Amino acid sequence: MEYTAIKLVKRPELAITPDLFEVVRLQTPELQDGQILIKQTHMSLDPAMKGWMMPDRDSYIPPVELGDVMRSSGVGEIVESKNDRFPVGARVQGMTGWAEYIVSNGQGMNLLPEGIPTEAVLCVLALPGMTAYQGLMNIGKPKAGETLVVSGAAGSVGSMVGQIAKAEGLTVIGTAGSDDKCQWLTEELGFDAAINYKSDDLAKQLAAAAPNGVDLYFENTGGAVQHAVFNLMNAHGRIMVCGMISDYNTSNPSVGPNWMNIIKKRLTIQGFTMPDHYDKIPSMMQAMSGYLMEGKIKYRAHTLHGLESAIEGINLLFTGGNTGKLMVEL
Ligand SMILES: NC(=O)c1ccc[n+]([C@@H]2O[C@H](COP(=O)([O-])OP(=O)(O)OC[C@H]3O[C@@H](n4cnc5c(N)ncnc54)[C@H](OP(=O)(O)O)[C@@H]3O)[C@@H](O)[C@H]2O)c1
Structure with a gap:
């Protein structure tokens, strides 16, 4: 054929x-x-x-x-x-x-x-859901009551990260590139706050949304959000580095923040890629199916x-x- x-x-x-x-x-x-x-x-x-x-x-x-x-x-x-x-x-x-x-x-x-609809498979049970779960739960090890910022929050991985974190009792702040996407995050997905990273006063808005500082940062984009969140990290904060899409189409990758804060705040920063974690897929799929069936995850x-x-x-x-x-x- x-x-x-x-x-x-x-x-x-x-x-x-x-x-x-x-x-x-x-x-x-x-x-x-x-x-x-x-x-x-x-x-x-x-x-x-x-x-x-x-x-x-x-x-x-x-x-x-x-x-x-x-x-x-x-x-x-x-x-x-x-x-x-x-x-x-x-x-x-x-x-x-x-x-x-x-x-x-x-x-x-x-x-x-x-x-299970094929869209649910590709949105929740395949790469986006597995990546979100691995980064947030297995690397970030969140505790209820902590504050999470996720960049690229309206995207496939980011929207899963924020919803898992809400299901686990965290305060969740997302950043996204349009007001419509931000509205979807707060009104449909239940994020506590969503900020358009293209706004002039991004750092000010993030600080206002996280009055107790940031315990976990799930990094999907790099760029301006990274610098603003880095300055708000609490002591013993964790940064899960999943993606840096703002650098994928440029010949001049952006300069990262100074490392001094890593010492002062005793931060843990860890990159990860899914091919290293295929062995955990059955258990992570079970966890994501659970959230889906309980109506805690929309896609x-x-x-x-x-x-x-x-x-x-x-x-x-x-x-x-x-x-x-x-x-x-x-
Ligand atoms: N480590 C891993 O194993 C793993 C696995 C899957 C994905 N990832 C990474 O996770 C990130 C998200 O992937 P995804 O599949 O969920 O894609 P996605 O978020 O569904 O789509 C990409 C989004 O990135 C945002 N974006 C594009 N250019 C940007 C820029 N210059 N600055 C800030 N945001 C920008 C756009 O949203 P806005 O409208 O909000 O700008 C776009 O909708 C990517 O960095 C990807 O490489 C990593």
């Missing part, structure tokens, strides 16, 4: 541009014993993809090789199977790639239970349509144009 796939054929200078990709038609091969054929229905678009396109071999995961199908995770339905563990008709989630069909030996593919998907919409659509992540977990419905 013929299908469409998108290959990475050039590395980005700075921004992701259409000439980095080639749309190709491929043929599904005859399945070998143990293999399955997956028809992808939903493909996740993530900021990390920018890093995977770059030539850097000194990161947590090797780059996508030029000429290879672009890497992504996604959800699909098994349409042919020569593997007893994966019956035809079942839904799976895992690393798929920018392609309509994927041949897999099942390794790294997770069978999905029936009844929203920002859905593009058709495989090729990924080529331009991925940039919504860098302009702030996405209002929810960015994904492509195929």
